Amino acid sequence: MFFLPRSKIMEGKEKKAKPKAVIIGGSIAGISSAHALISAGWNVLLIEKTTSPPTGSPTGAGLGLDPLSQQIIQSWLPLPQLLNNTTVPLTIDQNQATDSKKKISRTLARDGSFNFRAAHWADLHGLLYNALPLGIFLWGHLFLSFHVVDYNSSVTIKAKVLKTGEVIDIVGDLLVAADGCLSSVRQKYLPDFKLRYSGYCAWRGVLDFWKIEDSDTITGIRKAYPDLGKCLYFDLGSGTHTVFYELLNKKLNWICYVNQPEPEVKGTSVTMKVSSDMIEQMYQEAEKIWIPELVKVMRATKEPFLNFIYDSDPLKKIFWDNVVLVGDAAHPTTPHCLRSTNMSILDASVLGKCLEKWGLENLESALEEYQSIRLPVTTKQVLHARWLGRVKQGLVLPGREPFNPKSATPEECQELLQRNTPFFSDVPMTINT
């Protein structure tokens, strides 16, 4: 399993040996990078601290895939239709205002030509994981540190085997950091880097309605949200908003954003375990604001969880030496433009194309090109998502009044739509030279 440094390969005159990348993190960005780099002719080894693949487990919740990500994923699958079998269409993006007194909703803005698909995180992860060759994953391995050797000719990674406590060295030509928004690889180059708390948290849950399809909860919600199954619903209240859509296999995904002071983040997770008292308090607050049909769905959901919402000011660089950042490690973002997963998939795809174009001999040019394609896009998208989150949460905005769903003008309402995200339908994948 140990990779030889490039210098050793050259000594052995195995000049045609494939270059090798070590990827830290086996979530969406890591697994996508594995696909893209293998397609580009690289060998990859993936290090993930989780002890086993989460495939099939209830880990995670819903996410939305944009048309380009769908295309890229399909190119990685043995059968492209597998993606459509695992996801449901989201053809409408609808924002509506909830009148909390009368408990009714009114449409603020609707885009009927939306072209996303909704997936459960675990389904998407499983789909991508199962399409990779066996033996490239080191599960239960905690990345500890790395150092770059011989003027960037290779990189040595130290990882701890969690089962035995043994510390091992792994050598590769390139280190791809896909270790999430709290990236410890990034920490080495940017020791003062800090995440920015958004001002709000997100309660999240997935209701599995397999056994209660004919219940009042489900017939009621289908009546109140008639486009469920194809619509991405945003409900806006005063200083709060929700996101609501259907997933495959009779699941309803909901998110409810709540303004609150920054919590104390313990350990390396931005997800918090919640007590039953906290859940009950959240439901009681929700009852004051949202229509009863939506609160019923929330109440019927097992184990809702709480995410603290962070992003960061866009980075100026996303590679150093032969180390490159992808996914949330490269651009922590708030979720309002459905960007985290899509940016991860696009990062991976562009990185693969650049590595293929330039080859290992010109690694620096490849990483330079990757950065110059991706940074301008992700910078604008992260900042737009930050702005949109503040709009929807009714928070103070520079140069204008906080958004009020009751009195917003038609122009302000149009700004809520996803299609206003920078590079929404024209993301550059290559540089025209």
Ligand SMILES: Cc1cc2nc3c(=O)[nH]c(=O)nc-3n(C[C@H](O)[C@H](O)[C@H](O)COP(=O)(O)OP(=O)(O)OC[C@H]3O[C@@H](n4cnc5c(N)ncnc54)[C@H](O)[C@@H]3O)c2cc1C
């Ligand atoms: C279990 C899980 C469930 C998720 N569910 C959802 C969801 O339902 N909806 C949604 O929109 N987003 C979800 N996300 C987040 C989503 O995957 C990301 O926001 C986005 O896709 C970018 O992914 P990423 O791979 O860059 O980062 P992440 O998804 O955060 O993945 C980082 C990975 O790196 C691993 N890692 C970190 N440090 C180390 C280390 N020192 N050694 C080894 N491994 C390390 C982590 O265990 C993790 O698997 C989930 C993430 C995870 C890990």
